[in-house]
Amino acid sequence: MYILVSRDGGKVLVAPLTDDGSASAPELTLSDAEFGRYVQEQDSAARWVWDDTVAWYPRLLAGGIRIARCHDLRLCHVILRHSTLSAGSDLASAPAGEWDASALSGGAGEGEALFELGHGGLPDPRGEFLRQLEAVRAATAPGRLRLLLAAESAGALVAAEMQFAGLPWRRDVHERLLATELGPRVPHGTRPERLERLAARIRVALEAPALNPDSPVELLRALKATGLPIASTRAFELRRVEHPVIEPLLEYKKRSRLLSANGWAWMDAWVVDGRFHPEYLPGGVVTGRWAARGGGALQLPKQVRGAVVADDGWKLVVADAAQLEPRILAGLAADVAMADAGRGTDLYAGIVAGGVVETRQQAKGAMLGAMYGATTGQGGQLLPRLAAAYPRAVAAVEAAARLGERGDVVTTLLGRSSPRPDAGWRAAQAQASQPGATAADERRARSQAREWGRFTRNFIVQGSAAEWALCWLAEIRKELWEVGTRADASPGGSPAPFRRRPHLVFFLHDEVIVHTPEALAKEVAEVVREAAARAGRLLFGEFPVDFPLSARIVDNYAEVT
DNA sequence: AAAGAGAGCGCG
DNA sequence: AAAGCGCGCTCTCTTT
Incomplete structure (x- = not known):
C-alpha cells in the first residue's frame, strides 16, 4: 500500500493509494502533529510516497518516528527520466520541468532549493507518481527498475537516519592527535608550532628565507632554483628526487593537510555533542x-x-x-571464470592462483586498468592476459567503452543510464568528420571520444556496484x-x-x-x-x-x- | 570584495 | 603531449 503525502500551506495532505495509484481511502488534511501520530499508527508495510525525503524525514526522525519504506519521487524521477529501460514513457519524453530542475539543485547546487521544498514542495506529486508507476509498468525490465527505485529510496532513508544519528566522534581523542601532530592549538589562519618549525627547515634547505611553503608557485620556483628536475610540487613527484628539503617538505604537506582539512576549525564546525x-x-x-x-x-x-x-x-x-567492483563485473558479464577466481578467497589472489599473472599487485593493477581503461603502464600491459583468462568480463567493459566513444548511452544492471556527452563533445566529433578537418581536429576528437569511452566503461561497473x-x-x-x-x-x-x-x-x-x-x-x-x-x-x-x-x-x- | 580556475590531496 | 574512473574541500592566484 502507498500513502502519498504532500504540503498544502501549513497542512499535510495524506492520500492512501492502491498499488496502481488509485485512491484506496479518503484523503485527509492534517496538522504536523497529527501527521506524526498518523504515521505511527500505520502498518509498517506502508510505503510513504513524497517529493523529497530530505523535506520530510528529518522532521519525523526529530519527533522520534522511524518509517520502514518510502518512494522518493525526486530521486526516482531522475532515474526514470534517463533510463534506457523506460525510454518510451511519457515521463521520459515530456519537456523538462520542475522535477528535472529539482534534481540539479538537489544534486550539487545550493541546497537552499531543497530546504524550501518543506513548504509547498514540487508540483503535483500525485500526477508525478502516476507517471512514474506507468513508466515502470511499461519498462523493458520492470522488475529491475522497481528494485532500483526501492533501493534508491531506501538509501534516502538511510542517509537521513545516519545524518540524524551521527558518527560517534571523540573530541578529546582528536585534540590529542592534533596536539601531537601540530603542537598546541593556535587561532585559525596562523601556523602551529610544529608546522612553523618545518617551514623554517624548508626555507633553510632551499636557501629561500621568505618562502611560503603553502604557495605551490613559490615552492616550485624555489625547488627548480636548487636544480631539482620536477614539474610540480606533488608529493608523488617529490618522493622521486633526493634532496635535504624533501623530508621536511613531505612532513609539512602531510601535517598542513591535517590542519586545513581536519583540524580544530573542522572539529568546531562539524562535531556536535560527540557526533559528526x-x-x-x-x-x-x-x-x-x-x-x-x-x-x-x-x-x-x-x-x-x-x-x-x-x-x-x-x-x-x-x-x-x-x-x-571486479565481482560486480564478473556478475554483470556472467563471467564464471572470474567469479570462480573470487570464490572463498581474495579475488586478486585467485587470479594469481589461476596463473594469469604472477603477483597480487599485478592482478589488481590489471583489473583496475580494465575497469578504468588504462592503455599504458602495468594495467594496460597486462590487459591481454586478463582478456585471455576472462574474455566475457573484458568484453563487457570494452563494449561499454565502444558505446561511449560513439556518444551512446550505457546502462547499469538495474537500469541507471549514463548521461549523453555535451554539445561541445558532439561538435568536436562532427568537426573531425568534416571534409576539411585538420589533423588537430581529428586528434582532439579521438582524445575526447576515448575519454568518454573510459567514463562509460567505468560507469557500468561503478554504477552497478x-x-x-x-x-x-x-x-x-x-x-x-x-x-x-x-x-x-x-x-x-x-x-x-x-x-x-x-x-x-x-x-x-x-x-x-x-x-x-x-x-x-x-x-x-x-x-x-x-x-x-x-x-x-x-x-x-x-x-x-x-x-x-x-x-x-x-x-x-x-x-x- | 567576490567569484572562478587551478593545484593539490583526501577517500572509494 | 597525454596520461586509468568517480568525488569534496582548502588554499593560492587571477580575474572581474
Whole structure:
C-alpha cells in the first residue's frame, strides 16, 4: 500500500493509494502533529510516497518516528527520466520541468532549493507518481527498475537516519592527535608550532628565507632554483628526487593537510555533542554513488579515524566488501571464470592462483586498468592476459567503452543510464568528420571520444556496484531494526529511534559502520554479512558470484586498516 | 570584495 | 603531449 503525502500551506495532505495509484481511502488534511501520530499508527508495510525525503524525514526522525519504506519521487524521477529501460514513457519524453530542475539543485547546487521544498514542495506529486508507476509498468525490465527505485529510496532513508544519528566522534581523542601532530592549538589562519618549525627547515634547505611553503608557485620556483628536475610540487613527484628539503617538505604537506582539512576549525564546525553529522547526498554522483556535503564525510583520512570511538558499552561493526567492483563485473558479464577466481578467497589472489599473472599487485593493477581503461603502464600491459583468462568480463567493459566513444548511452544492471556527452563533445566529433578537418581536429576528437569511452566503461561497473551497495544498505537497515526489536532495545516509537538500538552510522561506497550495543555486536556482524549475500542474490539471482566481507567488531575505527 | 580556475590531496 | 574512473574541500592566484 502507498500513502502519498504532500504540503498544502501549513497542512499535510495524506492520500492512501492502491498499488496502481488509485485512491484506496479518503484523503485527509492534517496538522504536523497529527501527521506524526498518523504515521505511527500505520502498518509498517506502508510505503510513504513524497517529493523529497530530505523535506520530510528529518522532521519525523526529530519527533522520534522511524518509517520502514518510502518512494522518493525526486530521486526516482531522475532515474526514470534517463533510463534506457523506460525510454518510451511519457515521463521520459515530456519537456523538462520542475522535477528535472529539482534534481540539479538537489544534486550539487545550493541546497537552499531543497530546504524550501518543506513548504509547498514540487508540483503535483500525485500526477508525478502516476507517471512514474506507468513508466515502470511499461519498462523493458520492470522488475529491475522497481528494485532500483526501492533501493534508491531506501538509501534516502538511510542517509537521513545516519545524518540524524551521527558518527560517534571523540573530541578529546582528536585534540590529542592534533596536539601531537601540530603542537598546541593556535587561532585559525596562523601556523602551529610544529608546522612553523618545518617551514623554517624548508626555507633553510632551499636557501629561500621568505618562502611560503603553502604557495605551490613559490615552492616550485624555489625547488627548480636548487636544480631539482620536477614539474610540480606533488608529493608523488617529490618522493622521486633526493634532496635535504624533501623530508621536511613531505612532513609539512602531510601535517598542513591535517590542519586545513581536519583540524580544530573542522572539529568546531562539524562535531556536535560527540557526533559528526555530515549531509549525505544519495544519487549525488551520476553513477548512482552517494556524494556528501560538509565536512568531507567521504574523505575521512585514515589519520583521524582514531577519533571514531564507540560509546561505553557499545561497539562498532566495521565491514567492507572485498574487491567489490571486479565481482560486480564478473556478475554483470556472467563471467564464471572470474567469479570462480573470487570464490572463498581474495579475488586478486585467485587470479594469481589461476596463473594469469604472477603477483597480487599485478592482478589488481590489471583489473583496475580494465575497469578504468588504462592503455599504458602495468594495467594496460597486462590487459591481454586478463582478456585471455576472462574474455566475457573484458568484453563487457570494452563494449561499454565502444558505446561511449560513439556518444551512446550505457546502462547499469538495474537500469541507471549514463548521461549523453555535451554539445561541445558532439561538435568536436562532427568537426573531425568534416571534409576539411585538420589533423588537430581529428586528434582532439579521438582524445575526447576515448575519454568518454573510459567514463562509460567505468560507469557500468561503478554504477552497478553502487546498486549492490544500496541493496546491501537496505537489507542491513531492515534487519538491524528487527534485531533491535527482538532485543527489546526500545519499543518502536521511542523518543529517539536509535538511542538504544544498533544502527548505521557510516557508509562509504563499499564499506559500512554500525554502532551497536556490545551484547548485540556478534549478531549485527552476522546481519551485515548475510545482507551482502542477499544483495548479491537480488542483483545476480543464482549466478554464482560471492560477496565476501571483512566484518570486524572494534571500539575504534582506526583498528581497521 | 567576490567569484572562478587551478593545484593539490583526501577517500572509494 | 597525454596520461586509468568517480568525488569534496582548502588554499593560492587571477580575474572581474
